[in-house]
Amino acid sequence: METANQRHTQRQxxxxxxxxxVALTALLGGFTLLGHYNESLARHLLEILKLLIDPATLLILAAIYFRKPLAAFVGTIFSDHLPRLMNRLDGISIGGVNFSFSQARELIQGTTEEEFRQLVSALREQGQLPAGGEVDEIADDTAATRDLPAARRATAGVPDDAEEEAEDEAALPEDELKPEEVSAILAQIRAASSPPGN
Amino acid sequence: MPDANDKIAPNLKWMAEFSTFDEAEQKLLIALSHQKYKWRTKDRLAAATGLTAEDLNKTLEELMRRNVVRTSISRNKNIIFGLRERVG
Structure with missing residues (x-):
């Protein structure tokens, strides 16, 4: 989970x-300028700089700079940051939650065009969708749903139990779990799942 | 006073993989395991877990990415979330 400290470190x-x-660019500019006066020295310095900005060297320097073992550093990029970045690039934010296109597609499958329009309007009114773009502009997305074979469409999207099972929107407050209850259950599960003697 | 455990659906698969989730995810999974409600709104999930909106969003994203949670649309046009093993 990202904390304020982690975000601060990322920004830093x-x-x-x-x-x-900027420093490397200035250095490169400086060498070019130096080349007018002492070509041999500039060429040597440029070779050193080219070695420094070699991608592999940069990766090693970055790992040292962020004080992480190289394997962990590369692992973090590929296992954590890259998928998250790709998910954000390749998706849509609804109510602050980033959906990949496949997740968003799953969300709207089974909804009729009218239901989808109503949903978009409701989310806009709640300020949960970015402003701009009329509903008509994204209504085409539902064409994919309309084109689904009838049998597929009948089972697509919201399952029947979504209608039958109570959603929590109408729940009485006493039904709801409280954070301290969640923590207590968490502690019980932890205790039950930890090996005996620990 | 009834045990809080009574509010949780029994024998859910995610509990067998409990240790693979971080604490925020574990809290959210417990809230999504409510015995009575298979579909949960974000507001109720936030109230049950005590997570901030930002942490809740990120945790939901991660659980959706892991295919543990799926979304749908409620009759009141809210985005709702459910455990995939419960809601299909």
């Missing part, structure tokens, strides 16, 4: 990376 990292970028 981006800022530092930008500073390094």
């Amino acid at each position: 990292g981006i800022w530092h990376a930008a500073c390094w970028g």
Whole structure:
């Protein structure tokens, strides 16, 4: 889970990376300028700089800079940051939750065009969808649902039990779990799942 | 006073993989395991878990990415969330 500290560190990292970028560019400009006066020295310095900005070298330097073992550093990029970034690039935010296109598609499957329009309007009114773009502009998305074979469409999307099973919207407050109850259940599950003697 | 455990549906598969989830995810999974309600709104999930809106959104995203949670639309046009093993 990202904390404020982690976000601060990330922002700091981006800022530092930008500073390094500017510094390297300035250095490159300096060498070019130096080349007018002492070509041999400039060429040597340029070779060193090219070695430094080699991707593999950069990766090692970044791992050292962020004080992480290289394997862990690369692992974090591929297992955590990249999928999350891809998910955000390849999706839509609804109510603050980022949906990938496949998740969003699953969400709207089974809804009629009218239901989908109503949903979009309701989300807009609640401020849960970004402003801009009329419903008509995204209504085409539902064509995929309309084109589903009848049998598929009958079972697509919201299952029958969504209508039969009570949603929690009408729940009485005493039905609801409280954070302390959730924590207590969590502790019980932990105790039950930890090996005896621990 | 009834045991809080009575509010949780028994024998859910995610509990066998309990240790693979972080604490926020575990709290959210418990809230989604409510005996009576298979579909939960974000407001109720936030109230039950005590997670901030930002943490709740990120945790829901992660659980959807892991295919443990799926979404749907309620009769009141809210986005609702349910455990895939319960709601299909």
